[in-house]
Amino acid sequence: MKLHPIELSSEKKAQCLANGPKIAFLVTIALLFLTLIPLYYPLPGYASFQFSSSSSQKVSSPTHSSTDDGDSKVVTSDRECDIFTGEWVPNPKAPYYTNATCWAIHDHQNCMKYGRPDLGFMKWRWKPKACELPIFNPFQFLEILRGKSLAFVGDSISRNQMQSLICLLSRVMYPVDVSYTQDEYFKRWHYPTYNFTLATFWTPYLVKAKEADPNGPPRTGLFNVYLDEFNEEWTPQIEQFDYVIISAGIWFSRPTMYYEKGQLKGCYYCFKENVTDLSMYYGYRRAFRTAFKAINSLPNYKGLTFLRTFSPEHFENGLWNQGGNCLRTKPFMSNETQLEGRGLELYMIQMEEFNIAEREGRKRGLHHRLLDTTQATLLRPDGHPSSYGHWPNEKVTLYNDCVHWCLPGPIDGWNDFLLEMLKGEGRKSFPARLHTSNRS
Ligand SMILES: *[C@@H]1O[C@H](CO)[C@@H](O)[C@H](O)[C@H]1NC(C)=O
Ligand SMILES: *[C@@H]1O[C@H](CO)[C@@H](O)[C@H](O)[C@H]1NC(C)=O
Ligand SMILES: *[C@@H]1O[C@H](CO)[C@@H](O)[C@H](O)[C@H]1NC(C)=O
Numbered sequence: 484m485k486l487h488p489i490e491l492s493s494e495k496k497a498q499c500l501a502n503g504p505k506i507a508f509l510v511t512i513a514l515l516f517l518t519l520i521p522l523y524y525p526l527p528g529y530a531s532f533q534f535s536s537s538s539s540q541k542v543s544s545p546t547h548s549s550t551d552d553g554d555s556k557v558v559t560s561d562r563e564c565d566i567f568t569g570e571w572v573p574n575p576k577a578p579y580y581t582n583a584t585c586w587a588i589h590d591h592q593n594c595m596k597y598g599r600p601d602l603g604f605m606k607w608r609w610k611p612k613a614c615e616l617p618i619f620n621p622f623q624f625l626e627i628l629r630g631k632s633l634a635f636v637g638d639s640i641s642r643n644q645m646q647s648l649i650c651l652l653s654r655v656m657y658p659v660d661v662s663y664t665q666d667e668y669f670k671r672w673h674y675p676t677y678n679f680t681l682a683t684f685w686t687p688y689l690v691k692a693k694e695a696d697p698n699g700p701p702r703t704g705l706f707n708v709y710l711d712e713f714n715e716e717w718t719p720q721i722e723q724f725d726y727v728i729i730s731a732g733i734w735f736s737r738p739t740m741y742y743e744k745g746q747l748k749g750c751y752y753c754f755k756e757n758v759t760d761l762s763m764y765y766g767y768r769r770a771f772r773t774a775f776k777a778i779n780s781l782p783n784y785k786g787l788t789f790l791r792t793f794s795p796e797h798f799e800n801g802l803w804n805q806g807g808n809c810l811r812t813k814p815f816m817s818n819e820t821q822l823e824g825r826g827l828e829l830y831m832i833q834m835e836e837f838n839i840a841e842r843e844g845r846k847r848g849l850h851h852r853l854l855d856t857t858q859a860t861l862l863r864p865d866g867h868p869s870s871y872g873h874w875p876n877e878k879v880t881l882y883n884d885c886v887h888w889c890l891p892g893p894i895d896g897w898n899d900f901l902l903e904m905l906k907g908e909g910r911k912s913f914p915a916r917l918h919t920s921n922r923s
């Protein structure tokens with residue numbers, strides 16, 4: 484049984500180990516969230532220049548260069564657009580589904596059901612600086628994915644995006660459940676008219692991981708993570724998929740025992756004598772490296788791999804377990820906040836590991852894309868469930884959820900990005916197709 488840390492109920496929490504790991508968990512999460520209190524500085528613009536050749540989704544032919552003074556910029560022609568840099572603008576037409584028209588919304592993200600009073604957070608769309616990002620068109624999406632398959636690989640935020648996608652597509656049709664297991668963490672859906680298959684694979688650490696003490700009290704919060712071992716629950720399964728979206732985040736802030744070459748290498752916040760202290764960044768970097776290595780080494784995999792970047796949390800006025808909450812009802816403008824601290828560090832690690840993976844993949848004709856949602860998501864402190872992910876009297880560990888996303892809500896925009904990128908792939912492959920057909 485696997486649970487997201489913040490899905491632990493309080494009774495379960497009481498079963499936690501008496502001292503070390505529990506405290507460690509609180510401390511680490513606390514540290515993580517502490518770094519996310521917004522400060523008011525202009526964005527440095529790193530998201531738009533770093534690794535621009537692979538990270539920016541270009542709407543048209545890219546013609547960018549960088550200066551070598553360490554402060555490189557994309558030189559933007561008017562035919563090119565970085566869709567990930569922009570602002571949220573009002574959209575009175577949203578939302579495009581509700582909790583009444585879509586059954587796929589996870590209960591803890593069904594903010595309408597739990598009486599969230601302000602529904603203004605649904606009424607925004609992402610406006611890239613230099614172009615328009617079309618609102619998700621479900622007909623177009625299904626047409627592009629006709630006869631194809633798409634897998635989400637990750638944790639509960641990954642599932643959050645998949646459920647958003649099912650809801651956005653529900654204007655056309657609902658999928659049929661064709662799961663091969665009863666396990667809710669490994670769902671498979673099929674859209675018969677389009678022969679489109681959608682799947683979700685639960686792997687919050689991306690690599691092989693086990694609870695440290697399977698015979699001990701359940702969900703102690705301490706996991707053994709085998710940083711150099713593929714996770715067999717998803718790696719062989721994705722071989723047949725045309726598109727794979729991987730992501731990871733908050734689980735790396737839990738106490739973790741890190742293994743490499745089968746040996747205990749050290750730990751993050753385990754408070755065990757004689758065990759080397761390692762940072763969460765150590766684990767995060769290696770987990771991504773191993774996950775990408777797994778993907779790049781699958782002999783029959785021909786899919787396009789997306790890295791969906793880090794999803795920021797928005798606790799303010801306290802830590803997650805000390806009354807911290809997310810009560811804003813409007814997005815930030817890009818000049819009002821910036822990614823920093825842990826969020827920035829995790830994001831940078833993703834960029835670096837993505838670039839390594841991209842280079843390695845290219846050697847055997849595999850492509851990787853960056854679904855670079857972090858900046859747009861950072862600007863949405865208003866889109867979390869807060870206390871509207873459960874009934875007021877319900878005992879839940881994360882009373883104010885400033886981690887996941889209400890549906891409908893901001894991460895519907897992640898699927899706007901996804902569709903735009905898939906359309907971009909079509910544009911890219913058109914000359915290639917012409918070329919191939921000329922030769923045949
Ligand atoms: C949907 O939200 C409404 C409030 O807007 C609530 O009364 C209803 O129970 C919810 N329905 C479901 C199926 O969650
Ligand atoms: C449906 O798509 C799969 C690939 O996802 C393909 O193998 C299969 O032949 C397709 N079925 C039909 C009936 O077109
Ligand atoms: C830690 O290492 C020291 C020195 O090697 C040893 O004396 C001690 O017993 C070890 N403690 C544990 C819990 O293994």
Ligand SMILES: *[C@@H]1O[C@H](CO)[C@@H](O)[C@H](O)[C@H]1NC(C)=O
Nearest residue numbers: 523524525816817818819820
């Ligand atoms: C952000 O920019 C807007 C207009 O672009 C301006 O009105 C606002 O004062 C700026 N906010 C900050 C904190 O600089």
